[in-house]
Amino acid sequence: METGDDGIEKSPGVELNSDSSCRRRFPLTLAGALSRNSVRELGIPDELERKRVRQGWSRGGNSEFFSASLKEISDEDARVVYINDPERTNEQFRFAGNEVCTGKYSLITFLPRNLFEQFHRVAYVYFLVIAVLNQIPQIAVFGRGASILPLAFVLFVTAIKDAYEDYRRHRADEIENNRLALVWNEGRFQSKRWKDIRVGEVIKIKANETLPCDMVLLSSSDPTGVAYVQTINLDGESNLKARYAKQETTSKSPEKEKIGGLIKCEKPNRNIYGFMANLEVDDKKLSLGPSNIILRGCELKNTDWAVGVAVHTGRETKAMLNSSGAPSKRSSLETRMNFEIIILSFFLIGLCMAVSTGAAVWLKHFEDSLNSIIFFGKQDYSQEKAKNYNYYGWGMGIFFTFLMAVIVFQIMIPISLYISMELVRIGQAYFMVRDTDMYDEASDSRFQCRALNINEDLGQIKYVFSDKTGTLTENKMEFQRASIGGIDYCNLKASSQGVGYTVKVDGKVMRPKVTIKTHPELLRLAQNGKDSVGGAYIHDFLLALASCNTLVPFVVDTSDPAVKLIDYQGESPDEQALAYAAAAYGYMLMERSSGHIVVDILGEKQRFNVLGLHEFDSDRKRMSVILGCPDKSVKVYVKGADTTTISVIDKSLLEHVVDATENHLNSYSSMGLRTLVVGMRELSPSEFEQWHSAFEAASTALIGRVALLRKVAIDVETKLRVLGASGIEDKLQQGVPEAIESLRMAGIKVWVLTGDKQETAISIGYSSKLLSSNMTQIIISNNSKESCRKSLEDALSMSKNLIPDAENEHVLRGPDAVQVQLALIIDGTSLVYVLDNELEEQCCLQLFQLASKCSVVLCCRVAPLQKAGIVALVKRRTADMTLAIGDGANDVSMIQMADVGVGISGQEGRQAVMASDFSMGQFRFLLPLLLVHGHWNYQRMAYMIIYNFYRNAVFVFLMFWFTLFTAFTLTTAITEWSSMLYSVIYTAFPTIIVGILDKNLSRRTLLKYPRLYGSGQREESYNSRLFWIMMVDTLYQSIIVYFIPLFAYWNSTVDISSLGDLWTIAIVIVVNLHLAMDVMRWNWVTHAGIWGSVIATCLCVMAIDAIPFLFGYWAIFHIGKTKLFWTLLLIVVVAALTPRFLVKVLYQYYQPNDIQIAREAEKFGTFGQVEQSELEMTCMMET
């Protein structure tokens, strides 16, 4: 996004414009966008922007940037750096050293800190409280070892993992800290380790070296003081960026004379695109901006050496300040689950109350005879005087019983579930990352899971918000058409693929790196018809394309020594496409240095003085360059977005050309091309003088420089003569139309948010199958609040007429063929009014209602923060899951706002990726991501949660029933070791394995029938109904498992350990078979997990019973010899699972859901018929 007056000037140092600075700094989340120069996005007024930031729409805490915008750096805020005098610099202020330490712990702090961090999780605190409770002698239920073991185990494993990660960080830090840099010391540059570098020291960097700290550039090998850096480590952009030394310091070098001076700069902050400082050198006060600073982590390129002074070091460098992890989100399923956990905790309290009530009644009943009850042993007679032993009266007895019940029934709250969920998500992420279907060949990038806790959200998405450029399209600009002097030259029709234009320099052939198809007629005219009227137009047009940009040409060697390539480095793909186009027609930009450019025009090198350059900004949406031509004339070339540039064209001149150009522009944009208008004007000497003095004054102004410069630009960019227009194609990415169609079939509403103008957006909408001809389009494009409100109301009533009512919501969801489909197209200006505060409530609601009736929403001309606003609009009013996908820094706010943010690791740096939860190479990977992995992950996780509730609750109920037969004293028949191992070993692995590996349907089926995705949207796998059914089943199963053995052993000699072992084994088999019954796909891992668990349980029970000093020694072997044991086991398992089986069968057979049908079809191969019916339906949709 290019916003208001904040454009960061990184223009090549024009002689007159000797410096540039950024008066405004932006929070990082937005800042990345500021550097982009393409005519892509619409700006939003500052007021709006400020408001949004205040409301905390962007990452909080950065709003002070705005308030500081127009102020000079006040002394107390400043950081004073004495150049080449580190002692004095560090005397007053304690700046951080350059040593970086990303490791969290040291050897001493590891234990306390790591524990502290681990106990931030509520689950662990719960564990701990229970364990501590168990240490109180009066209520100790379990032995010390058994009660602490699970917590200790989890803590230990996590600590080992953390320690290993930290060790690796320390190793990396050490390597980093011990790298060497050349630092000026005692009269020469000496090698010094990075960690010893201090603020104020002068450092020399050689080509291809990495910068050790943030430095203000003083001089470089280039006499004009230009140095090129690559910021790939910082923001992932691989192009070269020019940084400039101040003219006053370029001549100085420490070798020749002592550099002195004073830099007052702002406090360290995270904004990598902003820097504000003043430099005092030789009694002159200069201002420094972001183009004067080179940052830690960048690499020096194409420059032999550069000298700078360290201003930020170590952890205060911008690179370090920006190294923060991905934001943590919580999946909706987990939020949902927490509600059920609250219900479970009520169950827990209920059980404990029941037990303590029972105990109260029992104690009351026998209160008088307690002394003589043999098994109670109330009094201690070992001493002379008998006194009560461990009995504190009726009330305390009840209280202790309650606490003991909490300890015994603790696993009712499935704490282990949180750990299992984390493991399962890691497993799921492993498979997502390794999916070959989501590997992007072109960029050699895999799918990336940056957020680990929202995997299952991918299966419930209802809204997809997509950026257009770079997300739907490739962001590879291709020059397609040009309208020059009112004549349309179309590359598509008559194209010839030649070798392209070449130039011979010093016997070497220079070629542009990218060759494009040329239009033969245009080529002929460009080369020969220079004197004709059309020829002059073409000359100026091509010269404007070649010169009116900020590209830097580099010469690249090829394998053939005689051939060199010219590579245009710049930040805007549009500019590159235009420059390559100009080169193809013989206008090749050869050289750019500060002050002049060299353009090879049809083999003849011509030098133009760049007298001034007005950067692109989002208000003007155009840029201009003032060229001093070889013939001493001064010309202004302007190129920019049609809306704003046409308005500064003098329409009285050559009316027919203007008209023709406008017509062409319209046809271009309806073809989906990105359009730019090019214009020019010759400046008379007086005009030039006037401009020059204004420009000089503005560019040296200390206050309000940006605004002044803009004013100068607006003044000079007027009364232009139109030269023509260009049409650049941004190709759709592979598979985008199909992907969008599938997403829509899956019941996902696709919203496209783009900075393009309406016509372009609509045409892209058609080509990406977002829009289809049978849709009714509602277009809202207004210039005032009132009209906007009115058209919104009209549109709403119209939509209500077309689509009867919201009660048919479910009808809408099943995108049925005959349904009238609506498409809403709304533009940025209208959105501003809608999202504006005053009207917000009512208008937003209307917009939301309208939008929810539409199956497609296209927002054009939107600014980044508006994108977030739109996402927020939907998010606030519905519980439906939203997903935002984008590739550029302008999508960051939207990505962070949505429930799931997906970054495309494409052409536009890594800002979006850094802010995203998942990143991938192509838009079409959304299909496997959502329809396949999302679907699977949701089903798996939802089932796992329900199952974990069940498996813990059934065990707790089992213990509860026994408590009723022990005079409510919480004796456990099941050994304490078994009850601790139950959720760790006996039943944990199968659910994790199933959570990672089970698949209800194959990938092919899911991709072929996107509507199967609906089960996640309808929350079919996890809802209150399932929860309560499960709880009833749990109750039933626990009753069966408990009472059948109880009645069978009534009046028998069975001892507590034997019966406990029977219950343990029975419940583990029941719980595992319950899972086995629900597994959809049995592969060897599942088999191993489930049967292995049962076997492991038996082994554990045997091992525990083989320890002679434990209570239940040899019990399992005794009871295992009796036939009663085995007959009981058989009937318990069958009787416990039969109802579930029955209900499952009935449901599957008589109320099959889509997934069930699809599974059967998959198995019995009846999908041929499905295809047929599918086909019919699509036909119906088309008609």
Add this chain to the structure above:
Amino acid sequence: MSSTNNAPPSTAAASKRPKYSKFTQQELPACKPILTPRWVISAFMLISIIFVPIGVAALFASRDVIEIVDRYDSVCVPANETDKVKYIQTPGFKTCNRTLTVPKHMKPPIFVYYQLDNFYQNHRRYVKSRNDQQLRDSKEANSVSGCKPEDYNNNSAIVPCGLIAWSLFNDTYSFSRKNVPLNVSKKDISWKSDREHKFGKDVYPQNFQSGSLIGGAKLDSSIPLSEQEDLVVWMRTAALPTFRKLYGRIEVELQENDVIDVTLGNNYNTYSFNGKKKLVISTTSWLGGKNDFLGIAYLTVGGLCFFLAVMFTIIYLVKPRQLGDPSYLSWNRNPGWH
């Protein structure tokens, strides 16, 4: 920007493309079970075929067991004693005579049990009140942790300590038939594993039942714990508040209508908590004692499954559904929209 990035060429060599394997692509060969009607009906049928015979066999086994149960706790207190608790607490051996009639021919081994009702041997305070180290190791005589309140007496450790041992059952039974004493074998009534590993051969009772309050039986301090089988049986605490413990075995046949005279020593106090005491003489079957529950349960489940199998067959024949028929898909099911 076009293909002009300066990406280091090294990436070309090491592509990040994930290696293909059936595992990583989640395509391991797998079985996909579908509950087809045939499958379901045969499963229910199979269960009923297995369960009904087992149920019948279990019921027969239970019917074959001959059991004589005699509750004696109230009848063995003289009618003139109003306070049963006081009666039982007075020192001295209290004898009581009972006569039992054998209802059917009983083949040895005939087991003699005592049954206690409402006695919570699984009470938390009771279960924990023992020390297994002390029981098996003569060197650990002083480890009495957990044995409170029966750990020390006159400041010396009790072996075996704890409430369980202290409350050892002390009613005795002697049987005679036609004035000929019936021998009750008390050998091997406890678990072999307990005698060999849990109770030490060299651990002798010390200081046992020497306190002011006597809980139950006394032990002969010259016999090691491993041979005190009544104690070993008693220390295997029962799971449920109604339980039997093996008292001994009668190794001779008992004929129908034999009259057995029992002379019992009624010493054990269950009166303070309304506990019942019963003498049980019983044979066993392959399934254990007399209990019809299991047989009935098997027959119920088996019968239910048979019923379900028949039901499903009928439903299947009357209203079949073609599996995998796409017309059942939700989006194909509602053709009537608009």
